[in-house]
Amino acid sequence: MRLNKYIAHAGITSRRKADELIAAGKVRVSGRVVTELGFDVDEGGGVAVEVDGQPILPAAKLSYIALNKPKGYITTTSDERGRATVMELVSGAGGRLFPVGRLDGPTTGLLLLTNDGDFAYRLTHPKHELVKTYLARVTGAMTEAKLRRLRNGVDIGGYVTKPAVIEIVKAGEHSLLVEVRIHEGKNRQVRKMFAAVGCRVTELERTAIGDVRLGNLLPGHWRKLTSREVASL
Numbered sequence: 001m002r003l004n005k006y007i008a009h010a011g012i013t014s015r016r017k018a019d020e021l022i023a024a025g026k027v028r029v030s031g032r033v034v035t036e037l038g039f040d041v042d043e044g045g046g047v048a049v050e051v052d053g054q055p056i057l058p059a060a061k062l063s064y065i066a067l068n069k070p071k072g073y074i075t076t077t078s079d080e081r082g083r084a085t086v087m088e089l090v091s092g093a094g095g096r097l098f099p100v101g102r103l104d105g106p107t108t109g110l111l112l113l114t115n116d117g118d119f120a121y122r123l124t125h126p127k128h129e130l131v132k133t134y135l136a137r138v139t140g141a142m143t144e145a146k147l148r149r150l151r152n153g154v155d156i157g158g159y160v161t162k163p164a165v166i167e168i169v170k171a172g173e174h175s176l177l178v179e180v181r182i183h184e185g186k187n188r189q190v191r192k193m194f195a196a197v198g199c200r201v202t203e204l205e206r207t208a209i210g211d212v213r214l215g216n217l218l219p220g221h222w223r224k225l226t227s228r229e230v231a232s233l
Contacts, residue, residue, distance in 0.1 A: 003027065003039040006049060007117070010056040010096070014121030026052050064225040065093050065113040068217040075102040075111060086111060090222050100124060101185055109134070109206035110214040112225075123209075123233060129183040130233070133208035134190050135169070138176045140199035142168075149197055156192035164193070175202065209233070 001009075004018035007027070012018065018027075025033050028050040029041065041047055049056050067090060069075070074085045077098050090097055090113055100112040100120045114120055122128055147168075153161045165181035180190055191201045207214045211232040217223060225233075 001041050003029065003034060003041050003049070004037065006041045007051060007056065009062065009116065010049075012051055012056060012117060014117045016121065018117070021051060062116045062119075063093065063097060063114060064116070064119065064230050065090055065097060065222050066212060066214075066217065066225055066229075067111045067113060067222040068214060068219050069103050069108055069111045070219040071106055071108055074105060075099045086113070089220055093222060093224075102187075103206060104188055107204045107206065108219065109204075110209055110212065110217075111206070112209060112212070113222075119230075119233070124185065126184065130210050131181055131183050131208075132185070132206060134180045134182075135205045135207055136178045136180055136190055136194065136201045137203035138178050138194055138199050138201055139174065140194075142176055142197075142199060146197040146199070150193055154193055154196040156186065156189065156196055159186060161186070161189065161193055 002015075003022060004015040007013065007018035007021070008015045013021070019037050021027055022037055022039070023035055025035055027034055028048075029039070030048050041049065067086060069086055069089075072084060073089065074083050076085055077087055079085050086099055087097070093113070096115050097113040098115070098120070100114055100123050103109065103111055112123070123130055147166055150166045151164055153163055161182070162184055165179075167179045168176055169179050170177040180193075182189065186192070190204055194201050205214075212225065212229045
């Protein structure tokens, strides 16, 4: 197996980033620094691979998990402040998983986890423009002019969002339920978009990533992605 693929399958990073680490002399194989990008690793030969001085093991099997993240969980593998992380919810899934992208603490819904660095890289790279779908509970006066601004792109603080699909699902007496489809992943983007037009998001749930839908998966529960879902992503 190529060394960059070995590193990616260990869940360290993507193959492209692994090549950068190799070229920078940060990878050792059996104690020797390897800078050759096409270097092959003998998986059955008891080889020892280190990245930045840390030994790694290849993933025995690639895993792809869909989690319904509840409120209050941090999307990270560990937290120095001792807060609950999404990893606690997938402890029984096996393998060295890590989240693909992020959902902030108050946001619920679909979160993907994997041990495939290449898969994570493809899903989070802006050039692939993967559509993410959200349901937002919004307060504040909403007008057609504000909807047009949201659909065309708004400044969320030094960045103008790309065109989005914004549809009102249900209008209540004091709030709106709005479906939002974007293909960007800026920090707290949906909340900032509505704040830019004078509205506030009180609840936010991600319901789909590409063709993978949250469906009836209960909060705090997870399932494995089907091979068709993985291929679609």
